[in-house]
Amino acid sequence: MASELKNLSVVEGIEIPSAEKMKFGIVWAEWNHTITYALMHGAYNTLLANGAKAENIIAKTVPGAFELTLGAQYMAELKEVDAIICIGCVIQGDTKHFDFICDAVAQGITNLNIKYNLPFIFGVLTVNTQEQAEDRSGGKHGNKGDEAAVTAIKMISLKNSFNK
Numbered sequence: 001m002a003s004e005l006k007n008l009s010v011v012e013g014i015e016i017p018s019a020e021k022m023k024f025g026i027v028w029a030e031w032n033h034t035i036t037y038a039l040m041h042g043a044y045n046t047l048l049a050n051g052a053k054a055e056n057i058i059a060k061t062v063p064g065a066f067e068l069t070l071g072a073q074y075m076a077e078l079k080e081v082d083a084i085i086c087i088g089c090v091i092q093g094d095t096k097h098f099d100f101i102c103d104a105v106a107q108g109i110t111n112l113n114i115k116y117n118l119p120f121i122f123g124v125l126t127v128n129t130q131e132q133a134e135d136r137s138g139g140k141h142g143n144k145g146d147e148a149a150v151t152a153i154k155m156i157s158l159k160n161s162f163n164k
Ligand code: DLZ
Pocket: 029, 031, 032, 063, 064, 065, 066, 067, 088, 089, 090, 091, 092, 093, 097, 098, 101
C-alpha cells in the first residue's frame, strides 16, 4: 500500500468539502513524540487549510497508542465534536508488544465508530523502523496526519449528507 503520493486522501476530481462549520477533536499519543507531534501538526494545519476554525479544534494527549481508544471516548462523551482524529505511532520492537498494541487500538477505534455513530479516524502509523515513521510524518511519503484530517472532513460531510 506504500505510495510516493503525498496525500492519498486527495483524489483528483474529488473536492474536499469545506470544514468551516465542523468541529474536530484530535487525540494524540505521547509515545514517539517527535513523530506524533508532526502528525498532529499536519492534521491541525490541514483542518485549518480547509476552513476549520481554530476554536473548533480540541487537541488532547494520551500516554501511548494503547490509550487512544479511551482518550477518544472521553472526548466523544463531551458531545462537542463532529469527528475525532486519533494519532499515534507504533514502532516494531523485539517483543510482541507491537502486535498487541496495534490490534487493540485498531479494534478499539473501530468499535468507537460504531458505538458513537461518529467518525473516529485511524491516524496511527504501524511501522517497522523509525525511518519509515519519519517518511510518513512529513518525509518522502507525505504526512499521514494530513490524510487523517481530510478523511475526517469527508466523513463528517458524508454524515451530513444523510441528515438533510
Ligand atoms: C509500551 C509501548 C511500546 C513498547 N511501544 C509503543 C509504541 O511504539 N508506540 C506507542 O504509542 N506506545 C507504545 N507503548 C506504550 C503503550 O501504548 C501504552 O501506553 C502502555 O502499554 C501502557 O498502557
